[in-house]
Amino acid sequence: MAARNSERLINLVIALLVTPRYISRETVRDLVEGYSQAKTDVAFQRMFERDKEDLRALGVEIQVGPTDPHSDEMDGYRIRPDDFYLPPIHLTAPEATLVSLASSVWNESMMAHEVGKAMTKLSATGAETSPGGLSYLAPQLTATDSGFAILWEALLTRTPVGFTYHGRRRRFHPWRMISRTGVWYVLGQDVTVGEPRMFRLSRLEDQPTLDGTPGSYVLPDPQEIARHAASLEPGPSTENVLVAIREAAAGGLRSRGVPADAEAPAGYDAIRIPYARQDEIVSAICSAGPDAIVLEPGPVRDQVVSRLRAVVGLALSTPQDAA
Numbered sequence: 001m002a003a004r005n006s007e008r009l010i011n012l013v014i015a016l017l018v019t020p021r022y023i024s025r026e027t028v029r030d031l032v033e034g035y036s037q038a039k040t041d042v043a044f045q046r047m048f049e050r051d052k053e054d055l056r057a058l059g060v061e062i063q064v065g066p067t068d069p070h071s072d073e074m075d076g077y078r079i080r081p082d083d084f085y086l087p088p089i090h091l092t093a094p095e096a097t098l099v100s101l102a103s104s105v106w107n108e109s110m111m112a113h114e115v116g117k118a119m120t121k122l123s124a125t126g127a128e129t130s131p132g133g134l135s136y137l138a139p140q141l142t143a144t145d146s147g148f149a150i151l152w153e154a155l156l157t158r159t160p161v162g163f164t165y166h167g168r169r170r171r172f173h174p175w176r177m178i179s180r181t182g183v184w185y186v187l188g189q190d191v192t193v194g195e196p197r198m199f200r201l202s203r204l205e206d207q208p209t210l211d212g213t214p215g216s217y218v219l220p221d222p223q224e225i226a227r228h229a230a231s232l233e234p235g236p237s238t239e240n241v242l243v244a245i246r247e248a249a250a251g252g253l254r255s256r257g258v259p260a261d262a263e264a265p266a267g268y269d270a271i272r273i274p275y276a277r278q279d280e281i282v283s284a285i286c287s288a289g290p291d292a293i294v295l296e297p298g299p300v301r302d303q304v305v306s307r308l309r310a311v312v313g314l315a316l317s318t319p320q321d322a323a
Contacts, residue, residue: 008034016062065078150209153210172197175220187225241272243293
């Protein structure tokens with residue numbers, strides 16, 4: 001079965017990232033799962049050029065240079081780790097999207113298999129590899145909404161999608177995936193009403209479905225997308241809560257806040273975390289389990305305690321098998 005476009009892009013990133021030298025187009029074709037579906041050299045060249053454009057559009061810089069250091073022929077490709085590195089806090093929207101894609105597939109056994117194959121194939125060709133470069137693909141963000149993968153696929157292939165939101169069936173052209181305070185949104189053209197809209201993935205009432213032909217719409221100018229994103233995205237964080245976070249734990253929650261000058265239990269750090277939606281920050285704190293403790297009284301602490309007590313009560317009330 002042919003690899004999906006998103007999987008092929010990740011495989012291409014891995015192949016170009018783990019080699020410290022430029023590798024040829026032919027080597028890329030042999031290494032990357034998914035290019036085997038190209039039956040001719042022309043078909044492969046078109047697929048490869050389209051993939052490079054998609055990665056560059058997401059902010060991934062692909063360098064071009066000679067495969068032979070003694071030659072001036074610019075026939076090779078690679079990704080420098082320093083160019084690919086994503087800062088832990090100040091991520092642009094394209095960078096956040098790519099990191100989320102990597103994190104959504106990294107833990108799958110298939111991805112580990114693909115990484116192994118890429119490394120083995122590179123070694124077999126005599127190329128030096130740098131496995132340490134893969135640390136730049138370590139998950140930084142997560143996308144747990146079930147509709148994320150389909151919407152991401154639609155965005156890459158420019159395929160319309162359909163889903164139900166607030167009781168209304170929508171036909172939609174995705175333009176950009178946006179993450180804000182751990183919540184994912186999709187921005188695009190709502191064909192149903194004929195204007196740009198932004199939808200929160202967790203509020204989709206059914207699973208999105210591809211509803212059209214790949215390549216059937218064109219993305220607007222990046223400046224226009226940015227303008228719509230700024231006007232439609234949710235408001236800024238207006239509240240904050242003081243949380244004790246265990247050292248070297250709950251990195252996603254920790255990165256949302258700043259260190260606070262407050263006492264915390266031994267082995268924990270006091271972090272002041274801003275938030276825009278109370279239900280969202282409560283869910284994030286509860287998901288951290290014992291690694292996060294709300295330090296100050298208030299509605300957030302009350303809801304966290306209430307949810308955790310409900311979970312404990314449900315666990316205690318579950319019938320146990322007789323010994």
